[in-house]
Amino acid sequence: MAVFSGKIWKFGDDVDTDAIIPARYLNTSDPAELARHCMEDADPTFSAKLSPGDIIVAGKNFGCGSSREHAPIAIKAAGIACVIAESFARIFYRNAINIGLPILEAAEASRCLAEGDRVEVDLEKGEIRHLEKGEVYRAVPFPPFMQELIAAGGLINYVRQKVKAT
Amino acid sequence: MGQTMAEKLLARAAGKKEVAPGELINAKIDLALGNDITAPVAIKEFARIGVEKVFDPERIALIPDHFTPNKDIAAAEQVKLMREFARRYGIVHYYEVGRMGVEHALLPELGLVLPGEVIIGADSHTCTYGALGAFATGVGSTDLAAAMATGELWFKVPPTIRLVFTGELPPLLGGKDLILYAIGRLGVDGARYAALEFTGPAILALEMDGRFTMSNMAIEAGAKAGLIAPDAKTEAYLQGRARRPYTVLRGDADAPVLAEHYIDVSTLEPQVAAPFSPANVHPVSSLAGTVLDQVVIGSCTNGRLDDLREAAAILKGRRVHPRVRLLVIPATQAVYRQALKEGLLEIFIAAEAAVSTPTCGPCLGGHMGILAEGEVALATTNRNFVGRMGHPGSKVYLSNPAVAAASAVAGAIIHPKELGEVK
Numbered sequence: 344m345a346v347f348s349g350k351i352w353k354f355g356d357d358v359d360t361d362a363i364i365p366a367r368y369l370n371t372s373d374p375a376e377l378a379r380h381c382m383e384d385a386d387p388t389f390s391a392k393l394s395p396g397d398i399i400v401a402g403k404n405f406g407c408g409s410s411r412e413h414a415p416i417a418i419k420a421a422g423i424a425c426v427i428a429e430s431f432a433r434i435f436y437r438n439a440i441n442i443g444l445p446i447l448e449a450a451e452a453s454r455c456l457a458e459g460d461r462v463e464v465d466l467e468k469g470e471i472r473h474l475e476k477g478e479v480y481r482a483v484p485f486p487p488f489m490q491e492l493i494a495a496g497g498l499i500n501y502v503r504q505k506v507k508a509t
Numbered sequence: 510m511g512q513t514m515a516e517k518l519l520a521r522a523a524g525k526k527e528v529a530p531g532e533l534i535n536a537k538i539d540l541a542l543g544n545d546i547t548a549p550v551a552i553k554e555f556a557r558i559g560v561e562k563v564f565d566p567e568r569i570a571l572i573p574d575h576f577t578p579n580k581d582i583a584a585a586e587q588v589k590l591m592r593e594f595a596r597r598y599g600i601v602h603y604y605e606v607g608r609m610g611v612e613h614a615l616l617p618e619l620g621l622v623l624p625g626e627v628i629i630g631a632d633s634h635t636c637t638y639g640a641l642g643a644f645a646t647g648v649g650s651t652d653l654a655a656a657m658a659t660g661e662l663w664f665k666v667p668p669t670i671r672l673v674f675t676g677e678l679p680p681l682l683g684g685k686d687l688i689l690y691a692i693g694r695l696g697v698d699g700a701r702y703a704a705l706e707f708t709g710p711a712i713l714a715l716e717m718d719g720r721f722t723m724s725n726m727a728i729e730a731g732a733k734a735g736l737i738a739p740d741a742k743t744e745a746y747l748q749g750r751a752r753r754p755y756t757v758l759r760g761d762a763d764a765p766v767l768a769e770h771y772i773d774v775s776t777l778e779p780q781v782a783a784p785f786s787p788a789n790v791h792p793v794s795s796l797a798g799t800v801l802d803q804v805v806i807g808s809c810t811n812g813r814l815d816d817l818r819e820a821a822a823i824l825k826g827r828r829v830h831p832r833v834r835l836l837v838i839p840a841t842q843a844v845y846r847q848a849l850k851e852g853l854l855e856i857f858i859a860a861e862a863a864v865s866t867p868t869c870g871p872c873l874g875g876h877m878g879i880l881a882e883g884e885v886a887l888a889t890t891n892r893n894f895v896g897r898m899g900h901p902g903s904k905v906y907l908s909n910p911a912v913a914a915a916s917a918v919a920g921a922i923i924h925p926k927e928l929g930e931v932k
């Protein structure tokens with residue numbers, strides 16, 4: 344699934360984890376339940392409007408605030424294929440890679456893409472192509488170690504391989 | 510060329526002589542923390558790794574504090590999962606209701622987080638322990654699972670932004686005002702991916718409780734850590750408390766930093782963050798008159814003894830405004846007990862405040878003190894995002910305990926000096 348396409352939902356700067364999944368739902372860690380409330384306080388109808396494979400595009404500092412892994416889990420379980428942002432908050436970035444939610448840091452794409460646009464994303468090449476305009480936006484490539492983590496299928500698989508090897 | 514404090518701390522944990530910003534390292538973890546929201550997810554991930562034991566049962570802390578005393582059946586199930594995991598793997602530092610406290614107040618108090626160490630917690634405010642000179646940072650549940658299994662975790666070495674606080678802090682101001690002012694200047698992502706270092710005469714003058722408040726909110730500027738170099742006050746705090754031997758590490762004066770900002774504190778007013786961002790910071794007088802429904806004094810930011818003393822100094826002999834609900838939540842059992850001994854609880858109750866057992870409770874809109882639509886709260890907590898304390902149509906302002914106490918009496922945001930002589 345390195346290449347996929349989807350429709351864009353656009354958000355602004357500093358989308359915090361309380362907006363992604365409000366704390367009142369954190370008495371469970373069930374992905375399906377979390378998915379139902381994904382982005383609820385930013386847009387109460389969000390999870391109902393989504394189609395699997397849709398893409399979130401946001402501004403800077405996406406996922407700031409709490410360390411709750413429930414945030415990327417909710418996004419992933421809601422069927423979002425990938426999050427593109429100008430930048431990500433540090434813990435969210437780590438969590439997304441650890442659980443295998445594809446994310447791309449791409450300032451130009453974040454600026455140029457609008458809600459409803461359709462794009463094709465090539466994760467390996469780090470390319471985002473606007474399906475109507477044909478414009479291509481480049482993402483910041485992952486450092487080699489993180490590529491290794493992603494290739495292993497997230498941190499747990501990576502650690503499991505390491506633990507087995509020793 | 511010198512090394513910053515963050516670099517020295519990470520180099521030690523990685524077993525290297527030195528490290529540079531941007532470098533990816535594998536570091537040994539001195540303590541790993543989880544709570545009743547993040548640990549259940551970590552426990553499920555831990556099971557997938559396939560190890561028989563945790564790396565060290567003495568170096569894991571599991572603290573149920575967010576939805577405890579259990580607010581509902583779902584919360585009770587989460588804590589049960591933690592409790593059973595703690596028993597099964599012999600986790601030493603698991604604390605039940607009656608013995609617990611809000612994690613970031615509890616761990617320093619118990620002497621479980623120490624200078625020179627690298628600490629991770631599946632909670633963003635883990636950065637609190639930077640006040641003790643530890644590299645402490647928030648991670649997610651999967652990271653916690655990996656750390657519990659292996660005692661190690663990967664890090665990217667951050668650059669450092671140094672904030673030098675000069676001048677003498679005016680009365681009725683504390684660490685909260687310094688950090689709010691700094692976040693207001695930096696913005697919510699101004700220190701994204703960097704380590705913040707707090708230094709200067711105004712930091713040296715702060716007691717430990719005020720320093721914890723500052724490091725606690727480093728994450729609100731996007732920082733990975735909020736470091737304060739240990740001094741005589743740190744050593745005095747650790748006396749008879751530290752559970753392990755430790756090594757004090759301080760940065761070199763000539764270490765290159767990403768940026769250095771000077772902040773003169775001598776003319777600051779108490780600071781208040783308005784909705785919906787901890788960086789939306791204003792001097793209290795410019796928000797004076799904002800009518801309040803609820804005031805909360807507590808949390809890992811300002812629920813320590815000095816905070817309660819400051820609030821009690823203002824509430825003594827006064828009454829909470831009839832329109833306002835004041836909740837006072839001591840952050841730990843020890844703080845609760847000491848507040849009882851000192852007569853602080855008597856003052857709060859006489860002022861018609863509700864005093865609760867330690868819990869995160871309303872801080873994250875969890876339970877006990879949830880806001881209805883349209884309601885406005887002033888809290889000594891650390892976040893005021895949309896819906897943070899309840900209904901998405903409610904609002905939260907953030908301040909220090911003196912401003913919170915005075916405003917509870919006035920029924921609206923007020924500079925504590927406007928209440929007249931503090932009794």
Ligand code: SF4
Pocket residue numbers: 575611612613632634808809810868869872873890891
């Ligand atoms: S008191 Fe608030 S900020 Fe601190 S750990 Fe609890 S929920 Fe998080």
